[in-house]
Amino acid sequence: MQHVLKTDDGAATWREISPDLTQTTNAQLTEKPAAQLARAGHAEEKEEGEEEGEGGQQRSEQGVILSIEPSAVQAGEIWVGTSSSQVQLTRDGGSTWRNVAPPEMPANSRVTSIEASSLDADTAYAVASARSDQHPYIYRTRDGGKTWQKIVAGLPERGVAHVMREDPARKGLAYAGTDNGVYVSFDGGDHWQPIQLNLPTSPVRDLAVHGSDLLAATYGRGLWILDDLSPLRQLDAKVAAAPAYLFRPDIALRVRWDNWQETPLSAETPAGENPPDGAVIDYYLKSSPSKEITLEIRDGRGRVVRRYSSTPPPQSNAPGNVPDYWFAPPEVLPMKAGLNRFVWDMRLGDPLTLPYNFYGRRIDYIEYTLPDHAVPGQTPRRQPPGPLAAPGSYEVVLTVGGETYRQPLVVNLDPRLRVSQADLDAQLDLARKIADMMATSYNAYNEVATLRAALSERLKSLSGSPQAEDATAAAAALAKELEEISEGASAAPGFGSVNRDMARLMTMVESGDMRPAETALSAAAESCESLRKSLARWSKVNAESLPALNKLLKQHNLAPLPALTPAADARCGS
Numbered sequence: 001m002q003h004v005l006k007t008d009d010g011a012a013t014w015r016e017i018s019p020d021l022t023q024t025t026n027a028q029l030t031e032k033p034a035a036q037l038a039r040a041g042h043a044e045e046k047e048e049g050e051e052e053g054e055g056g057q058q059r060s061e062q063g064v065i066l067s068i069e070p071s072a073v074q075a076g077e078i079w080v081g082t083s084s085s086q087v088q089l090t091r092d093g094g095s096t097w098r099n100v101a102p103p104e105m106p107a108n109s110r111v112t113s114i115e116a117s118s119l120d121a122d123t124a125y126a127v128a129s130a131r132s133d134q135h136p137y138i139y140r141t142r143d144g145g146k147t148w149q150k151i152v153a154g155l156p157e158r159g160v161a162h163v164m165r166e167d168p169a170r171k172g173l174a175y176a177g178t179d180n181g182v183y184v185s186f187d188g189g190d191h192w193q194p195i196q197l198n199l200p201t202s203p204v205r206d207l208a209v210h211g212s213d214l215l216a217a218t219y220g221r222g223l224w225i226l227d228d229l230s231p232l233r234q235l236d237a238k239v240a241a242a243p244a245y246l247f248r249p250d251i252a253l254r255v256r257w258d259n260w261q262e263t264p265l266s267a268e269t270p271a272g273e274n275p276p277d278g279a280v281i282d283y284y285l286k287s288s289p290s291k292e293i294t295l296e297i298r299d300g301r302g303r304v305v306r307r308y309s310s311t312p313p314p315q316s317n318a319p320g321n322v323p324d325y326w327f328a329p330p331e332v333l334p335m336k337a338g339l340n341r342f343v344w345d346m347r348l349g350d351p352l353t354l355p356y357n358f359y360g361r362r363i364d365y366i367e368y369t370l371p372d373h374a375v376p377g378q379t380p381r382r383q384p385p386g387p388l389a390a391p392g393s394y395e396v397v398l399t400v401g402g403e404t405y406r407q408p409l410v411v412n413l414d415p416r417l418r419v420s421q422a423d424l425d426a427q428l429d430l431a432r433k434i435a436d437m438m439a440t441s442y443n444a445y446n447e448v449a450t451l452r453a454a455l456s457e458r459l460k461s462l463s464g465s466p467q468a469e470d471a472t473a474a475a476a477a478l479a480k481e482l483e484e485i486s487e488g489a490s491a492a493p494g495f496g497s498v499n500r501d502m503a504r505l506m507t508m509v510e511s512g513d514m515r516p517a518e519t520a521l522s523a524a525a526e527s528c529e530s531l532r533k534s535l536a537r538w539s540k541v542n543a544e545s546l547p548a549l550n551k552l553l554k555q556h557n558l559a560p561l562p563a564l565t566p567a568a569d570a571r572c573g574s
Contacts (some may be wrong), residue, residue, distance in 0.1 A: 001020040001022075001062065002020055002021055002022045002062070002063065002064050002065045002082065003016040003017075003018050003019065003020060003021065004016070004017050004018040004021065004065070004068060004078065004080060004094060005017070006094065017090075017093065017094025017095075018080075018088075018090070018094050018097055019097070020062075021065060021080050021082060021086060021088045021097060022062055022063035022064065022065065022082045022083070022084045022086060023084075023086075024084055024085070024086070062084075063082045063083040063084030063086070064082065064083045065080055065081070065082050065083075066081050066082060066083055066110060066111060066112050066113075067079075067080065067081035067111060067112065067113050067114040068080050068114075069081075069114040069115060069116045069124075070116065071116045071117075071121055072116065072118045073116075073117065073118060073119070073120065073121040074091065074121035075093075076090070076091055076092050076093035076094075077089070077090070077091045077116070077121060078090050078093075078094065079114040079116050079124050080097075080114065081111030081112065081113065081114045081126060081127075081128075082110075082111055083110045083111075085101055085105060085107065085108060085109045085110075085111065085128075086099050086101055086111065087099065087100050087101040087102070087111055087114065087126050087145065088100070089144070089145050091144075098145070100141070100144070100145025100146070101126075102126060102128075102139040102141075102148035102150075103148070104139075104148070104150060105126075105128050105137065105139065106128070106130040106133060106137070107130075108130060108131060109128040109129065109130045109137065110128060110129050110130070111126055111127070111128050112127055112128065112129055112162060112163070113126070113127040113162065113163045113164065113206075114126055114127075115127075115163075115164050115165055115166055117166055118166060118168040119166070119168065119171055120142070121144075122141070122142055122143050122144045123140070123141065123142050124140075124141050124145070125138060125139065125140050125141075125151075125164045125166070125174075125189065126138070126139045126140075126141075126148070127139075127161050127162065127163055127164050127176075128161075129160045129161070129162075133160075134158045134159065134160060134179075135152075135157065135158070135160075136152045136155045136156070136159055136160060136161035136176075136178055137150070137152070137161060138150070138151050138152055138155075138161050138164050138176060138189060139151065140188065140189050151185075151188070151189035151190060151192075152192070153190060153191050153192065154183065154185075154191050154192030154193055155176065155178060155183060155192050156178070156180050159178040159179040159180040160178060160179045160203075161176060161177070161178045162177050162178060162179070162203065162204060162205050162206070163176065163177040163204070163205065163206050163207050164176045164177075164189070164207075165207045165208065165209055166209075167209055167229065167232075167233065168209060169212075169229075169233050170232075170233045171188075172185070172186055172187050172188045173185070173186055173232060173233060174188060174189050175195075175207050175209070175214060176189075176192060176207075177203075177204030177205065177206065177207045177216060178203070178204065179203045179204075180201060181194060181196045181199060181201055181202070181204060182194070182195050182196060182199060182204055182207070182214075182216055182226075183195060184232065186232075186235070195226075197226070199216065199218075199221075199224055200218070200221045202218045202219060202220055202221040203218060203219040203220075204216050204217070204218050204219075205217050205218065205219050209229070212227075212228050212229050212230060212250045213225050213226060213227055213228065213229065213275075214226040214229055222272075225275070227275050227276055227280065228250055228276070228280040228282070230247055230248065230249065230250045230280070230282060231247050231282045231284075231339055234247050234248065239284055240284075242284070242286065243285075243286045243287075243400070243401065243403070244283065244284065244285050244286065244398070244400040244401070244403065244405060245283060245284040245405065246281075246282075246283045246396065246398045246405035246406070246407050247281075247282040247283065247284070247407070248407045248408065249279055249280060249281050249282070249396060249407060249409045250280065251410045251411075251412055252278065252279035252280070252344075252346060252409065252410070252411045252412070253411075253412055253414060253415075254346055254388060254389070254391055254411050254412065254413055254414055255414045256388060256414070256512070256513060257371070257373050258371070258372075258373050259371060259511050259512075260371055260372050260373070262371065262372035263370075263372060264370050264371065264372050264373065264374035264375075265372075266376075267325060267326075267376040267377075274375065274378070276343045277343065277345055277378070278343045278344050278345040278346045278347075279343065279344045279346055279409055279411065280341065280343055281295065281341070281342045281343070281344060281396055281409075282339060282340065282341050282342075283339075283340050283342075283398055283405070284338065284339055284340070285335060285336070285337055285338065285340060285400065286337065287337050288335055288336055288337045289310075289335055289400055289401055291401065292309055292310050292311050293309070293310045293333055293335055293398070293399060293400045293401075294307065294308065294309050294310075294333070294398075294399045295307070295308045295309075295333055295342065295396065295397070295398050295399075296308075296396075296397040296399075297344055297389075297394055297395075297396060297397075297409070298394060298395045298397060299389070299392070299394055300392055300393050300394070302395075305348050305349075305389060305394070306344060306347070306348060306349060306386075307349075308331055308332075308333050308342065308344075309332070309333060310332060310333040310334075310335045311332070312330050312332050313330055313331075313332075315330065316366075318355060318364065318365055318366050319365045319366070320365060320366045320367075320368055321365060321366070321367050321368055322368050322370060325376055325377065326368075326370060326374060326376055326377070326379045327377075327379055327380070327381040328377065328378050328379060328380060328381065329377075345380075345385075346388055346389050346411060347385055347386040347387060347388055347389065348386040348387050348389060348431075348432070348435070349386050349435075350380075350382035350384075350385050350386045351384065351386060351434070351435040351438040351439065351502075351503070351506060352438055352439045352442035352443070352499075353382070353383070353384065353438065353442070353499065353503050354441075354442060354445060354496055354499045354500065354503075355367065356496075356500040356503075360497075360500060362487070362496060366383075368383060384503055384506045384507045384510065386435065387427075387428055387431030387432070387435070387506070387509075387510050388428075388510065389411060389428070390411075390421070390424045390425055390427075390428045391411050391412055391413040391421065391424065392410075392411060392421075393408060393409070393410055393411075394408070394409040394410075394411060395407070395408055395409065396408075396409050413513075414513075417513050419513050419514060419515075422515075423513075423514060423515035424513060426515050426516060427509065427510075427513070427514065427515060427516055430509055430516045430520065430521065430524060431506060431509055431510060433524060433528075434502050434505055434506045434509065434524055435506070436570075437498065437502050437524070437527065437528055437531055437570055438499055438502045438503060438506070440531060440535070440567050440570050441495045441496070441498045441499040441502065441531055441534075442495075442499055443567070444495045444534070444535065444538060444566060444567060445486055445494075445495035445496050445499060447538075447564050447566065448482050448485055448486040448495065448538065449486065450562070450564075451482060451546075451561060451562065451564065452479065452482050452483070452486065454561050454562060455475060455478060455479055455482065455561060456479070458475055458553060458558055458561065459472070459475050459476065459479065461558055462475060462556065462558070465556070467556070468552075468556045470552055471549070471552035471553060471555070471556055471558075474545075474548065474549045474552055475549060477545075478541070478545050478546070478549055481537075481541060481545065482541070485534055485537055485538050485541070492530055492533055492534065493527075493530050493534075494534055495531070495534055495538075497530075498527050498530055498531045498534065501523075501527050502524075502527055505520065505523055505524060505527070508520065528570050531570040532569060532570050535566060535567055535568075535569060535570060538566045539566045542563060542564055542565070542566060546561055546563060547563075549561065550563075
């Protein structure tokens with residue numbers, strides 16, 4: 001016998017609230033007296049027509065309850081599906097039950113799944129299967145089980161249906177799992193279409209809508225998740241008719257990677273995939289554009305905090321000390337016809353970083369220290385990466401074919417954290433200033449390197465010429481000065497040292513979610529003053545030393561060195 005049990009004390013005790021719901025009868029079932037239900041293992045009085053088996057026990061056709069689904073809309077409403085073709089319904093918490101099974105359902109069906117609508121108390125869905133029958137059976141009622149409609153149009157003729165789930169965020173949006181995969185409907189099940197994507201072809205035994213994600217439990221192929229259902233929840237005829245459409249992104253959760261410096265799992269280690277690491281942005285293109293498309297993320301003040309393009313960015317040729325398979329591909333906007341997905345990692349642009357090793361020496365390759373959270377094929381190549389954006393309101397701006405499409409984006413803080421918005425704003429403010437200093441020092445370092453290379457060529461031309469001793473001496477003096485400005489000296493760090501120190505400070509400031517310590521602010525201010533001094537010295541070289549040397553070079557029929565316009569100053573913050 002199969003009953004529904006209820007607990008009111010967190011499963012400490014249970015009581016039956018139904019008779020045997022597997023009985024094959026259309027009569028209304030009334031709850032048994034509490035005294036009778038409280039007894040366990042008793043032999044009930046034999047009803048007329050029942051046979052008596054061994055040991056005096058009754059023997060009758062029995063089924064089992066396969067699905068119990070309370071209504072999220074109406075208290076006391078519970079739907080039950082059984083292996084004996086029953087769909088039982090109570091609307092008074094179990095006092096009375098009615099078999100409301102679809103009359104068209106095949107005999108001896110198993111009602112494997114019931115879905116009570118989360119939007120309408122009268123709407124429910126029943127999924128059934130029959131022995132030796134490979135057809136899908138899904139039924140829908142919109143009047144509390146009085147009438148049912150079979151809704152399988154678009155599903156394969158052969159392929160048992162196992163589950164059907166309604167999307168609580170959009171009326172009419174539903175998902176079905178069958179022996180062939182997953183299907184979606186935009187009209188409450190009247191019409192179905194596959195939504196297989198990269199899901200292996202296998203029986204899908206259960207589905208669940210969790211927040212904005214769809215979970216699929218397969219038979220033999222593991223657990224799969226379709227991340228972010230926002231496009232399906234917004235898709236309509238207007239979207240399909242538009243040349244381009246930017247969907248409103250779901251709320252993004254700002255979560256920081258851990259910083260544990262340990263050996264990461266190797267690429268050969270079996271592991272599931274992580275969810276998208278950032279804000280998921282979906283857009284539709286009716287056809288593939290012939291020209292570049294761009295995507296900008298703007299903050300509440302309208303400032304562009306990140307910009308992406310469909311044109312691949314230039315890549316560095318500098319080798320790394322780890323295999324390339326660790327690193328994520330370049331961030332390029334997809335532009336295929338149909339639905340496109342891009343993920344903003346919720347970071348500002350990567351700071352411009354010169355390659356230095358652990359011991360602070362300039363190197364001609366990139367030295368990485370991969371933390372234990374590094375994922376093959378998904379680890380950021382640029383280190384350190386840009387700072388995390390602060391929680392708040394942003395705007396996504398997509399430009400396609402000269403037309404601009406906008407949608408708001410909300411970034412929420414990791415709910416596990418206890419930190420104020422003011423602290424995070426202060427952290428981001430310092431990180432921005434560090435990134436500005438790194439950009440200034442990086443560009444200045446490369447400007448000096450260009451001049452040093454040209455100066456080296458002039459020194460080669462001047463070598464061995466006794467008549468050019470004045471020019472040779474001036475060029476050698478300038479070369480020494482440029483080396484100090486670039487690489488630093490005991491008296492003051494150069495552009496390279498400032499960039500190296502700021503890269504390390506950026507890593508420390510961004511190691512957690514907190515207001516920067518006074519020591520971090522002091523270190524940034526100190527480096528900024530050093531940068532200012534180097535910029536002043538670099539400006540003096542371009543204004544005085546370089547023109548003087550060019551006059552001497554001209555006297556010896558040598559091409560002048562290129563004149564540059566250094567950055568005016570460094571933006572230092574307290």
